[in-house]
Amino acid sequence: MASTEPSAGLIQRLLPYIHERRLAPGDRLPSERDLAERFGVGRGAVREAIAVLETLRMVERRPNSGIYLRPVESEGSVEALVLQAGIGVPLSPAEVREIVELRSLLEVQAIALACERREAAHLAQLDGILAESERLLAAGGTLTDLDAAFHLAVVEAVGNRVFLRLVNAFYLLSRQRRQRFFAESGQSAASHAQHVAMRDAIAAREADRAVALMRRHLKGVESHWMVLLGRDGQPDRSG
Amino acid sequence: MASTEPSAGLIQRLLPYIHERRLAPGDRLPSERDLAERFGVGRGAVREAIAVLETLRMVERRPNSGIYLRPVESEGSVEALVLQAGIGVPLSPAEVREIVELRSLLEVQAIALACERREAAHLAQLDGILAESERLLAAGGTLTDLDAAFHLAVVEAVGNRVFLRLVNAFYLLSRQRRQRFFAESGQSAASHAQHVAMRDAIAAREADRAVALMRRHLKGVESHWMVLLGRDGQPDRSG
DNA sequence: CCGTGGAAATTGGTCATACCAATCTGGTAC
DNA sequence: GTACCAGATTGGTATGACCAATTTCCACGG
Numbered sequence A, B: 001m002a003s004t005e006p007s008a009g010l011i012q013r014l015l016p017y018i019h020e021r022r023l024a025p026g027d028r029l030p031s032e033r034d035l036a037e038r039f040g041v042g043r044g045a046v047r048e049a050i051a052v053l054e055t056l057r058m059v060e061r062r063p064n065s066g067i068y069l070r071p072v073e074s075e076g077s078v079e080a081l082v083l084q085a086g087i088g089v090p091l092s093p094a095e096v097r098e099i100v101e102l103r104s105l106l107e108v109q110a111i112a113l114a115c116e117r118r119e120a121a122h123l124a125q126l127d128g129i130l131a132e133s134e135r136l137l138a139a140g141g142t143l144t145d146l147d148a149a150f151h152l153a154v155v156e157a158v159g160n161r162v163f164l165r166l167v168n169a170f171y172l173l174s175r176q177r178r179q180r181f182f183a184e185s186g187q188s189a190a191s192h193a194q195h196v197a198m199r200d201a202i203a204a205r206e207a208d209r210a211v212a213l214m215r216r217h218l219k220g221v222e223s224h225w226m227v228l229l230g231r232d233g234q235p236d237r238s239g
Numbered sequence C: 001c002c003g004t005g006g007a008a009a010t011t012g013g014t015c016a017t018a019c020c021a022a023t024c025t026g027g028t029a030c
Numbered sequence D: 001g002t003a004c005c006a007g008a009t010t011g012g013t014a015t016g017a018c019c020a021a022t023t024t025c026c027a028c029g030g
Helices: A008-020 A032-039 A043-055 A078-086 A093-117 A120-138 A144-156 A161-173 A175-185 A188-203 A207-232 B008-020 B032-039 B043-055 B078-086 B093-117 B120-138 B144-156 B161-173 B175-185 B188-203 B207-232
Strands: A059-062 A066-069 B059-062 B066-069
Touching: A008 A032, A008 A043, A008 A078, A032 A043, A043 A059, A043 B043, A078 A161, A078 B078, A078 B161, A093 A144, A093 A161, A093 A188, A093 A207, A093 B093, A093 B161, A120 A144, A120 A188, A144 A161, A144 A175, A144 A188, A161 A175, A161 B078, A161 B093, A175 A207, A188 A207, B008 B032, B008 B043, B008 B078, B032 B043, B043 B059, B078 B161, B093 B144, B093 B161, B093 B188, B093 B207, B120 B144, B120 B188, B144 B161, B144 B175, B144 B188, B161 B175, B175 B207, B188 B207
Parallel strands: none
Antiparallel strands: A059 A066, B059 B066
16 A cells, blocks of 8 residues: 555654564653664654654653653554554554454444435435446456445445544555455455445335344455454454 | 644644635645745644644645645544644534544443453452542542543453544543533532443443443433533534 | 762754755747 | 746755753762
8 A cells, every 4th residue: 555645654664663672651762863863864754753653642752851652552543553554564463353343343333323314315325336336346346445435435324424534544444454355255246235235225224134234244354354363363464 | 631742733723724714625735835934933843743634634745746635524534633622623513413422332332342341350440440439529529530531441341452542532532521521510420320330230241231321321421512512503612 | 878969961842954856837939 | 729848836855053951970068
């Protein structure tokens, strides 16, 4: 994926550096001048990277004192994971598992609410995406992006923009993983069929059926990754 | 609240500037040099602020071209709201409403899962917080922080760290609002009693009861804010 | 030996300047 | 009307300098 962010280049080297050093929460990082020299960049670049890490609650800057590591695992921002995955720093198997669980939880809730609140325009949007999917499937393409579009459209039908932002973040977080999923599993056609079924449930405002469909739909993805994680147990490199 | 982040100072002035100018997604911001002069700061400060905004998906930097506004409302990071609230830029009533709904949704799911997965250590932690709450209540204090601690401890019992990160963000997002709630409503004692009931439900692993308790618990907070938002309809200044 | 005070080194916060390379703009020549 | 080229603009980056607060460390005094 390779984030286009300029500061990402330094962060990409900074995160592994912190990890290798086994720095724990509370520990102090080298000074900005030190880091700049270490990585062969200007101090400005270091400050940009640190500012980002601070916003993501990964570090804390104490004026005239130093830069300190924070308890990222529990207090860090979810966006920290998005950034990490975006620049190719692998997520741990535990993180992938937790992300998958959380995402499922959110989407199940979303489709239930979507059944109650969806308007005609939302259905039209879903239909548009499904039509496009059909076209792309016929052409033998992969469904990665249109799958995301469908799921995000479901969330959009909820009418909660913050909800949409959140689920969107989870999709950014797992884009490469999903890409790999569609490529490996060849489940594009099956996925599409399930999408159509979900669309009908939403149209009929049958929340229970929609939830059941979504659960089954996500189950397939989950098990796929659980198997992979259990098999080799290697850190996930897909983001 | 006043975030301690250095870059926050500029962002605090940058966000209102963008808003006043009625800049829409796709629009170009003034150049870095221009912004630096406008706000009377160095270019480095501007670049730090923009780097943060880019990480939060509020803007996009195109090399040798300019800085462009992105569709924050739908694609922006939830952390953008945290930052906004942290530096005192008011959230819209719609945003507050959506945040409250999403938070409720998350916490209800959390307590259900906590009933299944909690271990002895989690119960001990809940008890510690409740004991502390009792002490503070007797001393006539406000429950703001210990309330947050209780709810976060419930999420911690789920055993999903990403889940914990997420709910933590929502608490940062609403800290001042909750502070106002406990001060205005005088519901500290009632809240504490409900916490105790929830703890017992979690201890007994009675998910249905726990969920019902959490629903009622959050309902009180929700209605409080819905009334406030409906009454004056003013932008929320509490973060 | 302890601790107490203060000077020197360190550190984040900030600004000014200078270059590069890619992009964008405007006008000119065809 | 169009194709093209040169100059202005813009983000990306490094360097150097200064400030104020913190931290460190050693000398001095008890």
